[in-house]
């Protein structure tokens with residue numbers, strides 16, 4: 001292990017946000033969670049997490065970039081919690097500490113797993129920085145303790161998530177899909193959206209991936225995929241943010257193949273037929289002026305990776 005005194009090394013990890021192509025949810029369980037059947041796709045919108053040595057027991061974070069001011073920097077920060085959990089689980093009796101820097105592009109509280117991505121990035125960056133002997137599977141298991149989306153943020157690609165969304169099975173996916181993301185002002189809290197979901201009496205007993213979605217992905221058929229995009233949380237997100245209905249409508253009118261609220265929202269993801277159609281849609285949607293920002297991404301992309 002490198003010495004904290006002599007080593008000036010910084011380890012940088014790049015980690016993608018996600019959209020849920022499908023999110024089917026059961027009712028609230030006794031543990032407060034909801035059983036899910038969800039299909040994640042990692043998309044090309046990345047946060048970066050740097051980790052550098054700090055004094056033993058010292059864990060700090062600085063956040064820069066878009067919406068940085070909205071991210072807590074104390075011990076509640078999910079990346080700090082990730083570094084501490086890794087140190088206490090896999091670095092017992094080692095003099096570990098880390099100064100983290102997070103460069104944000106994934107929206108904060110946007111339904112794209114931004115906080116989970118930063119936790120995943122911190123886990124990988126610190127494991128490399130501290131030279132710990134921890135496997136990808138073990139890192140994913142640790143990630144699941146931090147949040148249901150963290151294992152997927154480590155893995156990336158396209159995957160089916162079951163249980164809380166944290167038990168992953170890879171999904172075969174051919175080609176690349178082009179998305180236009182509409183970011184809204186302000187955040188939506190995931191617990192609040194699930195709370196509204198409960199209040200509305202939503203939740204299905206039969207959890208499954210929408211018919212045709214896996215076939216569409218394996219054959220790379222964007223129109224067929226569009227027909228199967230589903231989010232059970234969408235009515236709850238719309239109830240909390242009625243404005244999102246007009247964003248969804250605008251995307252449809254401007255030529256999106258299909259649209260879906262991403263996770264618990266408020267980000268809306270529009271699927272485009274191809275790259276030129278995505279460029280066209282993003283320009284038109286921007287000029288409508290109804291969103292905080294509009295961004296074009298593609299997926300699937302890998303999960304947390306070292307930047308060389």
Ligand code: C5P
Pocket residue numbers: 032033034035036146147148149163164165190191194
């Ligand atoms: O796992 P994570 O901390 O990211 O989840 C945040 C909150 O979202 C949970 O406390 C819970 O209220 C809700 N949630 C849920 N069912 C899931 C995932 C999240 O109810 N499968």
